[in-house]
């Protein structure tokens with residue numbers, strides 16, 4: 001546990017799966033002395049690598065290695081890393097990729113808004129359109145993805161899939177990730193919904209050393225991203241999601257019903273029973289989906305309370321409960 005007089009501690013976490021070849025360059029690129037920070041440490045999360053990632057990490061001077069016995073996925077590794085950083089007494093956590101995609105020299109720029117108390121979470125903006133090795137399709141997908149995330153989260157982040165990020169303790173305590181595939185989109189939505197102050201700074205990227213493992217194929221990437229977005233958004237705004245869905249079905253059924261009544265009373269033509277049945281089905285199902293929305297909303301209120309309890313428990317566990325909140329300005 002961190003002692004009070006130790007100053008500001010920054011931990012750079014690197015989630016890794018089979019990264020023995022690229023990790024040394026990534027670690028070498030991380031500055032060990034940064035203005036405004038008293039100590040810089042590095043944590044590698046070795047997600048069940050079958051190569052020598054953990055050994056290499058120690059050889060190149062990584063301070064902490066968290067090793068999983070099997071592969072749990074990037075989002076799980078990210079969360080476990082955040083937890084570990086907090087336990088190691090981090091005041092600021094920076095996440096970066098093991099393939100040296102992001103320029104370590106930009107870490108001071110990335111953490112500046114946190115040091116200046118302007119943000120709780122900062123996302124590095126790669127300016128994807130300027131990256132030479134990104135295909136046109138990849139750039140377009142990243143742009144669309146970022147736009148959707150901006151809409152859903154109500155934030156203004158230009159590069160939502162960037163893995164180069166900084167968090168302060170407050171943000172790290174509040175972000176509970178549920179996805180398995182990626183934490184990038186989810187954390188921005190949670191930040192928006194929980195009013196965590198998010199900022200973005202332009203950062204540089206290094207040249208490509210290997211193919212992306214997350215962007216395995218376009219359909220896979222789209223599918224996983226959409227599942228993650230839908231799950232998280234409906235978790236935080238269930239009433240909205242279900243009401244939109246339910247009301248559109250209900251409206252369709254209603255219009256179909258009107259059509260039946262028109263034929264029955266005005267035109268006095270028999271038949272159209274099939275459309276009446278369809279109308280009834282849409283009306284009933286649409287109404288029930290709205291009700292499911294209500295129930296989900298009640299459940300989500302419980303989740304909010306549980307998350308608040310979790311936040312407080314984590315603080316007690318980490319020994320923060322005796323520290324006066326930064327925001328309180330007492331005499």
Ligand SMILES: Nc1nc2c(ncn2[C@@H]2O[C@H](COP(=O)(O)OP(=O)(O)O)[C@@H](O)[C@H]2O)c(=O)[nH]1
Pocket residue numbers: 014015016017018019045046047071072073074075077078096097098099101163211212213214215
């Ligand atoms: N923990 C964990 N990390 C992974 C996994 N797959 C990729 N990564 C890490 O995620 C980061 C980004 O992966 P990368 O393949 O470069 O994807 P990119 O961001 O699309 O370039 C790297 O640090 C990888 O080591 C995984 O299954 N588990």
Ligand SMILES: [Mg+2]
Pocket residue numbers: 097099101211212213
């Ligand atoms: Mg990469």
